Amino acid sequence: MTQAKGAAGPRLSAETVHASAVATDGRAVLITGPSGSGKSDLALRLLDRGFTLVSDDQTIVKRDGDRLVASAPANIAGKLEIRGIGIVDMETLSEVPVALIVELTSDIQRLPDDSRERPILGVSLPLISIDAMAASAPSKVALALDRMGLKFG
16 A cells, blocks of 8 residues: 555655764764774774764664764664774763764865765765874864854754
8 A cells, every 4th residue: 555645754764874973962973984994993082082972883874854863773782892902882872963974084185175065865964084093083073073063952
């Protein structure tokens, strides 16, 4: 049986992205990059700055109206892989609105365009590129979230 278009209400859309996610003050940061680029390491350093883990390595992103919310897949919720130590249990948050995407790369522009964005599920999110291994990486993420990240109110 089919229903008329729109009769069932808005369609929920979601996807799993290859990203770690951390949150502070009700806003999440998606940390993207290839395997071995430092996603979990940067997440750990952000946890030391007061952020809370949402998900490590794989993040479920769902569209909720005009925003995206991030959560961990059930099989990895509350787990963080720390190279050299193993998988550890962590306090986590779920269903946190995504405010910023961080792309890990070693090819960093000195003065990038401030209006870089990446769409996910039809929602454009502010995007920054950083070198995960730079000592200043956690500070850069916090500063970018404060200055460029989407605000939810």
